[in-house]
Amino acid sequence: MNIVAALAAGLVFGIGLILSGMTDPGKVIGFLDVAGRWDPSLALVMGGAVVVGFFAFRLAGRRGTTFLGGGLHLPQRRDIDLRLVGGSLLFGIGWGLAGFCPGPALVSLASGQQPAAVFVAAMLGGMLLYHAAERGFRGSGDRPKR
Amino acid sequence: MTIDWSQFTPWASLAGGALIGLAAAMLLLLSGRIAGISGIVGGLLVPRSGDIGWRVAFIGGLLLAPAAMAFYPVSPRIDAGFGTLALAGVLVGAGTSYGSGCTSGHGVCGLSRLSPRSLVATAAFIAAGIATVFIARHLG
Numbered sequence: 001m002n003i004v005a006a007l008a009a010g011l012v013f014g015i016g017l018i019l020s021g022m023t024d025p026g027k028v029i030g031f032l033d034v035a036g037r038w039d040p041s042l043a044l045v046m047g048g049a050v051v052v053g054f055f056a057f058r059l060a061g062r063r064g065t066t067f068l069g070g071g072l073h074l075p076q077r078r079d080i081d082l083r084l085v086g087g088s089l090l091f092g093i094g095w096g097l098a099g100f101c102p103g104p105a106l107v108s109l110a111s112g113q114q115p116a117a118v119f120v121a122a123m124l125g126g127m128l129l130y131h132a133a134e135r136g137f138r139g140s141g142d143r144p145k146r
Numbered sequence: 147m148t149i150d151w152s153q154f155t156p157w158a159s160l161a162g163g164a165l166i167g168l169a170a171a172m173l174l175l176l177s178g179r180i181a182g183i184s185g186i187v188g189g190l191l192v193p194r195s196g197d198i199g200w201r202v203a204f205i206g207g208l209l210l211a212p213a214a215m216a217f218y219p220v221s222p223r224i225d226a227g228f229g230t231l232a233l234a235g236v237l238v239g240a241g242t243s244y245g246s247g248c249t250s251g252h253g254v255c256g257l258s259r260l261s262p263r264s265l266v267a268t269a270a271f272i273a274a275g276i277a278t279v280f281i282a283r284h285l286g
Contacts, residue, residue: 001176002176002177002199002200003199003200003203004203005172005173005176005177006173006176006177006179006199006200006201006203006204006207007203007204007206007207008172008207009169009170009172009173009176009177009181009204009207010169010173010203010204010205010206010207010208010209010210010211011169011207011208011210011211011214012165012168012169012172012207013165013166013169013170013173013181013204013207013208013211013250014207014208014209014210014211014212014214014215015162015165015211015214015215016162016163016164016165016166016167016168016169017162017166017211018162018211018212018215018218018220019158019161019162019165019215019218020158020159020161020162020163020165020166021155021158021159021162022162023220023222024220024221024222024223025222025223025224025225025226026222026223026224026225027153027223029225029279029283030150030153032272032275032276032278032279033276033279033280033283034147034276034280035147035280035283035284036148036283036284037148037149037150037153038147038148038149038150039149039150039153039154040149040154041153041154041155041156041158041159042159044156044159044160044163045159045160045162045163045166046163046253046254046257047160047163048159048160048161048162048163048164048166048167049163049164049166049167049170049254049258050167050254050257050258051164051167052163052164052167052168052170052171052258053167053170053171053254053255053257053258053259054258054259054260055171056167056170056171056174056175056258057174057255057258057259059175060174060175061259063175065178066174066175066176066177066178067175067176068176068177070177070178071178072174072178073178073179073180074180074259075180075246075256075261075263077246077263078262078263079263080262080263080266083244083245083246084244084245084246084263084266084267084270085245085266085267085270086244086245087240087241087242087243087244087245087246087267088241088245088247088252088266088267088268088270088271088274089241089270089271089273089274090237090240090241090244090245090274091237091238091241091242091245091248091271091274092241092270092271092272092273092274092275092277092278093234093237093241093274093275093277093278094233094234094235094236094237094238094241095234095238095249095271095274095275095278096274096275096276096277096278096279096282097226097230097233097234097237097278097282098224098226098230098231098234098235098238099224099225099226100231100234100235100238101183101238101248101249101250102183102184102187102238102242102248102249102250103183103208103248103249103250105235105238106183106187106205106208106209107208107209107211107212108222109209110208110209110210110211110212110213111212111220112212113222113224115224115226115228115231116224118228118231118232118235119231119232119234119235119238120235121232121235122231122232122233122234122235122236122239123235123236123238123239124187124191124239125235125236125239126235126236126237126238126239126240126241126243127184127187127188127191127239127240127242127243128191128239129236129239129240130188130239130240130243130244131191131192131243
């Protein structure tokens with residue numbers, strides 16, 4: 001049941017990305033280009049998503065469990081550190097360079113866009129680089145990963 | 147600031163955004179998970195038993211979306227060359243790993259739960275994205 005729900009959620013998420021325009025890198029860059037001819041559409045994407053999400057998280061917080069009786073796996077960290085800010089800045093640079101972020105890149109890959117395949121392969125490489133660096137810095141890794 | 151009205155798609159973007167929020171709500175209220183794409187993918191690179199199925203299912207659903215939307219005309223404009231795409235991909239992969247999230251995890255789910263961490267992360271990646279596009283388009 002859990003698996004079916006996750007599949008359905010992924011499908012709806014992807015449909016939302018396509019409908020919203022997020023899978024068009026030109027549109028994403030048009031949103032980030034505030035000094036040029038600015039396309040404010042993506043502000044509405046985020047706004048629409050956050051309004052719906054806000055009520056979902058409030059409901060989840062009140063219930064304490066899922067509708068299928070499972071537990072909620074929510075992030076517990078509250079600290080704002082250099083890794084959060086530095087990592088997000090690096091992400092933003094990559095986002096601005098290509099106009100792809102992870103979700104839309106995967107959807108574009110599935111729709112047969114060759115450039116998206118290059119981006120996704122490099123993105124997985126970047127994630128593996130992180131894991132390799134973490135293992136290198138922390139030895140065998142007794143600290144639990146996110 | 148000039149608004150590009152010819153590209154502005156308020157209703158499709160608002161509706162698409164609401165669907166993204168609905169998907170995040172479904173994953174949260176049925177599976178108990180945060181719909182953050184970078185985190186879901188990253189968790190598959192160092193798989194832990196019992197924590198794989200829902201990730202594969204969610205990504206599978208995401209990959210089915212273009213087929214489900216085959217009737218909807220889209221014409222993506224991808225200007226970046228392969229070198230830029232590769233560099234951008236590495237930055238996005240490493241950056242979202244260090245920053246614990248991307249547009250969906252921080253920008254949608256994190257802001258929805260009023261997380262200060264996500265607010266800072268979202269401000270940082272949007273600012274960096276704006277600066278990058280400014281340099282590439284107007285100073286390059």
